[in-house]
Amino acid sequence: MSKYYDALETRDPTERERAQMAALPAQIAHAKANAPFFAESLKDVDPSGVTSRAALAKLPVLRKSTLGALQKAKPPMGGLLGVPMSQIRHIFMSPGPIFEVDTDEKDFFRGARGMYAAGFRAGDIVHNTYSYHLTPAGMMMESSIRAVGCAVIPAGIGNTELQLDAIELIKPTAYVGTPSFLRILLEKAKELGRDVSSIKKAVVGAEAFPPALRKEFNERGIFALQGYGTADLGSIAYESEAIEGMILDEGVIVEIVRPGTGDPVPEGEVGEVVVTTFNKAYPLVRFGTGDLSAVLPGISPCGRTNIRIKGWMGRADQRTKVKGMFVGPEQVIAVQKRHPELAKVRLVVDWVDKQDVMTLHAEIAGGGSADLAMAVEASIQTLCKVRGGVSFVAPASLPNDGKVIADVRKYD
Secondary structure (H helix, E strand, O other), X not given: OOOOOOHHHHOOHHHHHHHHHHHHHHHHHHHHHHOHHHHHHOOOOXXXXXXXXXXXXXXXXXXXXXXXXXXXXXXXXXXXXXOOHHHOOEEEEEOOOEEEEEOOOXXXXXXXXXXXHOOOOOOOEEEEOOOOOOOOHHHHHHHHHHHHOOEEEEOOOOOHHHHHHHHHHHOOOEEEEOHHHHHHHHHHHHHHOOOOOOOOEEEEOOOOOOHXXXXXXXXXXXXXXXXXXEOOOEEEEEXXXXXXXXXXXXXXXXXXXXXXXXXXXXXXXXXXXXXXEOOOOOOOOOEEEEEEEOEEOOOOOOOOOOOEEOOOOOEOOOOEEEOOEEEOHHHHHHHHHHOOOOOEEEEEEEEEOOEEEEEEEEEOHHHOOHHHHHHHHHHHHHHHOOOOEEXXXXXXXXXXXXXXXXXXXXXX
């Protein structure tokens, strides 16, 4: 039996890139022709010309933070559906509320690769502890588990002792859910003397999975890997047995962009995860997740050749209120673009002498000048609507953490 889900995972990276770029125009054309939102937002775009990452990067970013307003204005899906409602199987509701959909397509959310990489195989029984109530997580995972050929215990959340009954009697071989709930189940089983030793592998997500907890699971005989995705997009990336970063799913194009913009950052720099899918039902083009990550160099030691990212590294939405005015990353980047001498910028907001103080730290070769500082400060006032100072710093001296705004205020 192959260690890989299919041959796509080990193809030459150049071949993968060529195939995805070749498929991109048809996907964009489909979105324009069938989803009213994209018909409007991409009205001036010729899909046949979008055959490269450079061309894709010129298209607007649709950010998750705007979905609620779009869906409220044009319920239920904000004009984003690419197929008739008759083809939709479920409409889910996530907090916000934000609505998501699926169809009868096998492995609609594309999570099977991550399950397979974690050792899930046909005939396994999987204890699925994600919620089945309104939110999509339970059904998302179930569709991917079933695509691998496993049986599912639809456990959902809560009822810990009842779940232990199911585990002890049915003897599932695998677990899917949050790492914290797996730990709760294991601790409760130990306390009550229940046998949950049948569980040997797990796919976890939706929260942090620190190394110490991974080690604890390993010591209990459970091999656990992380998955990364969203309810809107499905699987974005997954861990393999190498546990060196997360490997991108074969069904998405991922860009890492500077927060607040649509501009891709250099490899290795932290930025916002922006995803384009090849999903016909919900054809999201340049969907800004609001999550931060970075691309890792090289390919995984496991043999899968797709791009790797570091995984979830926090949120990109750094909008903050200064002197009663909201300031967002897009305004800070607008200041940077007005002054091409500035290589990288970071707005630091502090509380000094009982008032907000805003300073733009800007990387520049040669140290800058007084005239440039005055010009930048004028741009800050104009574009951010709040007065701020500027501090020129050496190239490559600002932290590589994806932050355009750092709010360091402490009100002691």
